[in-house]
Amino acid sequence: MSVFIDSHAHLDGPDFDTDREQVIERARTAGLTHLICIGASDGFESNERTLALVDGQNGFYATVGIHPHDAQIVDEPMLNTLETMARHPQVVAIGETGLDYYYDQSPREAQRKAFASFMTLAQKVGKPIIVHTRDAEEDTIQLLKDSQADQTGGVLHCFTGTQALADAAIALGFYISFSGIVTFKSAEALREVARNLPRERVLVETDCPYLAPVPKRGKRNEPSFIVHTVNQLANLWQLDPSEVRAITGNNAMRFFHIGDDSPSLTTT
Numbered sequence: 001m002s003v004f005i006d007s008h009a010h011l012d013g014p015d016f017d018t019d020r021e022q023v024i025e026r027a028r029t030a031g032l033t034h035l036i037c038i039g040a041s042d043g044f045e046s047n048e049r050t051l052a053l054v055d056g057q058n059g060f061y062a063t064v065g066i067h068p069h070d071a072q073i074v075d076e077p078m079l080n081t082l083e084t085m086a087r088h089p090q091v092v093a094i095g096e097t098g099l100d101y102y103y104d105q106s107p108r109e110a111q112r113k114a115f116a117s118f119m120t121l122a123q124k125v126g127k128p129i130i131v132h133t134r135d136a137e138e139d140t141i142q143l144l145k146d147s148q149a150d151q152t153g154g155v156l157h158c159f160t161g162t163q164a165l166a167d168a169a170i171a172l173g174f175y176i177s178f179s180g181i182v183t184f185k186s187a188e189a190l191r192e193v194a195r196n197l198p199r200e201r202v203l204v205e206t207d208c209p210y211l212a213p214v215p216k217r218g219k220r221n222e223p224s225f226i227v228h229t230v231n232q233l234a235n236l237w238q239l240d241p242s243e244v245r246a247i248t249g250n251n252a253m254r255f256f257h258i259g260d261d262s263p264s265l266t267t268t
């Protein structure tokens with residue numbers, strides 16, 4: 001089966017309450033076969049909404065976690081609840097977690113503590129970690145090294161970092177995921193990183209409803225818009241877009257441990 005995967009979508013929030021079904025139908029029409037729905041959108045409740053959204057739905061998978069913006073709400077009882085949720089068979093990763101020193105919406109100490117707790121949780125349940133990192137390269141790499149991330153496996157999602165950060169992550173066995181940012185006019189340095197990365201370690205994502213790619217920039221993002229990010233990578237790698245879909249799709253299947261025989265969005 002040829003696979004095409006949006007590895008990071010936030011579909012549980014109010015942005016999609018009026019037309020979620022149509023958004024999913026457009027994803028199908030665009031050829032997407034699997035959607036990874038991120039639970040850590042906004043506080044704890046988005047995990048519950050995301051699990052309800054994917055439960056029993058062909059081609060839908062989920063992650064559970066708490067966004068670094070909300071790191072200060074993480075406590076022991078919440079981690080225990082998330083551990084139970086993480087054992088759901090359609091939960092394929094923990095996160096997003098990580099460090100965001102650009103917005104600093106939670107104190108940095110709380111962000112580091114929550115990140116370390118989610119690394120432990122990922123190891124416990126045997127699922128990879130989805131890492132959000134902004135303006136925190138050194139602390140991110142240090143924390144990953146200190147928590148045996150090479151054994152957990154993970155992805156730096158919505159990558160906007162330097163070649164050095166990408167190299168350090170790749171050395172830990174991590175994947176790098178590109179969002180619509182790679183299409184932005186100002187993102188020439190990022191495109192240079194994308195050009196150089198080993199292709200078997202690259203994923204694509206929308207991070208919708210945020211960060212719509214050019215030519216949809218400024219609009220609400222949705223999974224079907226991922227074709228513009230794929231086209232950009234195809235251009236950088238001098239491949240056909242169908243090859244980029246297949247490469248990144250197969251990478252995502254391997255990364256999330258999704259079996260070849262698993263149902264897709266088009267399985268009836």
Ligand SMILES: [Zn+2]
Binds near residue numbers: 096132157158
């Ligand atoms: Zn993020």
Ligand SMILES: [Zn+2]
Binds near residue numbers: 010038096207
């Ligand atoms: Zn996200």
